[in-house]
Amino acid sequence: MKSLSSFIPLAKEQIQKHLALASFNRPIDCYVFSDIDSTNRFLKELPMSSTYAICSAETQTQGRGRFGRTWVSPFGENIYLSIRREYDCSLSKLSGLSLVVSLALLASIQKQSIQQDIRIKWPNDLIWNDKKLGGILIEMLTNTNGSIQIVMGIGLNVNTHTKDNPLTDKPWCSLYELTGQYFDRNALIADILVSIDEHIELFLEYGFSYFQARWQKADYLQDKVIDVNQSQRTMNGLVLGVSNAGELHLIDAQGREHYLSSGDTSLSR
Numbered sequence: 001m002k003s004l005s006s007f008i009p010l011a012k013e014q015i016q017k018h019l020a021l022a023s024f025n026r027p028i029d030c031y032v033f034s035d036i037d038s039t040n041r042f043l044k045e046l047p048m049s050s051t052y053a054i055c056s057a058e059t060q061t062q063g064r065g066r067f068g069r070t071w072v073s074p075f076g077e078n079i080y081l082s083i084r085r086e087y088d089c090s091l092s093k094l095s096g097l098s099l100v101v102s103l104a105l106l107a108s109i110q111k112q113s114i115q116q117d118i119r120i121k122w123p124n125d126l127i128w129n130d131k132k133l134g135g136i137l138i139e140m141l142t143n144t145n146g147s148i149q150i151v152m153g154i155g156l157n158v159n160t161h162t163k164d165n166p167l168t169d170k171p172w173c174s175l176y177e178l179t180g181q182y183f184d185r186n187a188l189i190a191d192i193l194v195s196i197d198e199h200i201e202l203f204l205e206y207g208f209s210y211f212q213a214r215w216q217k218a219d220y221l222q223d224k225v226i227d228v229n230q231s232q233r234t235m236n237g238l239v240l241g242v243s244n245a246g247e248l249h250l251i252d253a254q255g256r257e258h259y260l261s262s263g264d265t266s267l268s269r
């Protein structure tokens with residue numbers, strides 16, 4: 001998985017080879033591009049005939065983050081990966097999915113023998129040493145037949161050198177910064193796909209409560225005072241944890257408890 005070279009090109013055949021090595025045999029429509037505007041946008045506009053498709057690219061010219069932010073996507077260094085799956089279940093059954101996807105991403109990173117204490121900031125940012133390592137953008141499309149198509153977009157900083165590459169104004173890091181080593185992105189993408197698949201199977205069967213203990217171990221916000229920006233309001237409170245539906249549980253200065261299902265979280269200064 002680790003690589004001596006900082007640049008091994010992305011290749012569909014390589015991703016498929018690593019999936020086969022992991023005995024992952026589900027049929028997938030696999031798209032790999034040199035450049036694209038956004039892998040999420042591409043999969044969202046793919047005809048509905050495909051029930052399981054993935055898309056990755058060396059760079060994105062209009063990479064999208066949560067809350068309309070831009071996801072800076074330098075060429076050939078990191079993972080920009082989207083997965084589209086169809087689920088035949090109610091929307092409420094998928095509450096907590098974005099947290100589960102971040103746990104799956106974390107598990108696939110830990111599988112690379114990376115021992116550092118990487119945490120998850122609710123709902124799905126990967127954080128190391130207060131710096132962002134990766135993020136997830138989940139978008140949902142409903143079909144006329146009632147099934148739900150989900151596009152899960154994953155941005156993971158892999159081989160970028162953090163010192164000479166100011167990605168954003170917010171602190172960020174990469175797997176290279178954590179380990180001093182380069183990673184083969186094809187192999188890592190295959191591991192991420194397998195991990196997400198396994199996690200979602202368990203999630204659909206047992207719900208988010210199955211992952212509560214793992215979440216608590218990885219929770220970056222637990223017992224911290226935070227600000228949460230929502231479209232209509234900003235809240236401030238102490239984080240008590242997450243509910244069995246994956247909602248953020250916090251208590252404000254007046255002692256009122258809140259369960260939030262969306263929002264942009266940051267540590268209170």
Ligand code: BTN
Pocket residue numbers: 037038039040041060062063064065066067069071079080081082125134135136137152153154155156
């Ligand atoms: C965030 O933390 O704001 C979420 C970032 C998600 C970025 C990924 S990169 C692959 C996929 N395509 C996009 O345009 N965005 C997601």
